[in-house]
Amino acid sequence: MDTRDTTVSPRQRIVEAAVELLESGGPEAVSTRAVAAAAGMQAPAIYRLFGDKEGLLEAVAEHGYAEFLAGKRAQLDPAPQNAVEDLRHGWDLVVEFGITRPALFAVMDRATGRGADAAHRAGLEILHGRIRRLAAGGWLRVSEELAAQIIQATGRGAVSTYNSTPPDRRDPELLTALREAMVGAVTRAEPALPVTETGPASAARALRAALSDGAGTLSPAERHLLGEWLNRLAADGGAPHA
Structure with a gap:
């Protein structure tokens, strides 16, 4: 008996099936045939809805950004008392997502340079809001644009390095050290x-x-x-x- 939720659109069923395969079996598991079977659909439906496998992966990345943004907003302080600590908190959220869901994060990171979707843009707006608060408080030591680049580059680098290190050699102190290096590069010791x-x-x-x-x-x-x-x-x- 088919117990799938009939209120979910075919597109969403395919994307969710692709995410599940990606996270359980890695990128090699995400074939159009396997995704279609997991979604209870025929393979041509993927091409009709997404164009090709790359289009499907773009939709997977959008799904990941939307899911991350929902969690991020739930933990967002709209008026933080300490802008520097808020920066640390935001960086930690990104890195935690990246190391707990590495396969999805890799697809999201790969898609970043191509046609950013609404959820990705909203996430960037949260980042730039944090940077503006730092600037308004006199904490920022570099331009806002450079600060955004440093924050994003160190976050991605931390996730990539941690995830590519054999599990028995991973040290959480690496993440702390990289975060503090980012804070030191972006902010002043005193306003x-x-x-x-x-x-x-x-x-x-x-x-x-x-x-x-x-x-x-x-x-x-x-x-x-x-x-x-x-x-x-x-x-x-x-x-x-x-």
Whole structure:
């Protein structure tokens, strides 16, 4: 007797079957024939709904991002008291997901560069929100864009290194060390004063972060011009230009 939930769409059944095969048997287990059989459908349905196997893997990645984002939002503090600790918490969530669900994380990571879906973009917005809070508090030591790149690169690197290490040689201290290296690269030991000995870069970053959620007294053209000035100051500390 077929006990599958008939309220689930064929597309969702196929994606869930692919995820289950991926996590139980690795990438080699995710053939179109095996996925179709696990979903109780014919193989042509996969091609009709996803185009090809790569399209199916893209949908698996979207499913993974949506699942991760749901868990992340459940643990999200909308107004954290400590922006640096919030950064640590967010990094830990990503890494924990990556080491507990390595096969799915690998597919998600592989898909990151191609047509990011809504869940992935929403996750990035949470990351950039954390970075803006760091900037507004004077904690950020690099540009917001570079901070995002460092945070993402160290998270992916931590997951990749940990998962590729033989289980009997894995040391959780590696993850802690990489996280703290990331925090040290992105943030200051103490929040910067509005103007530092190297110029007004920290003040520009803080003001840019504060204005990112809106500045009603400025016109769009004024905000654009101010943004250009703040970006230049934040990038080079306000060194004079010829």
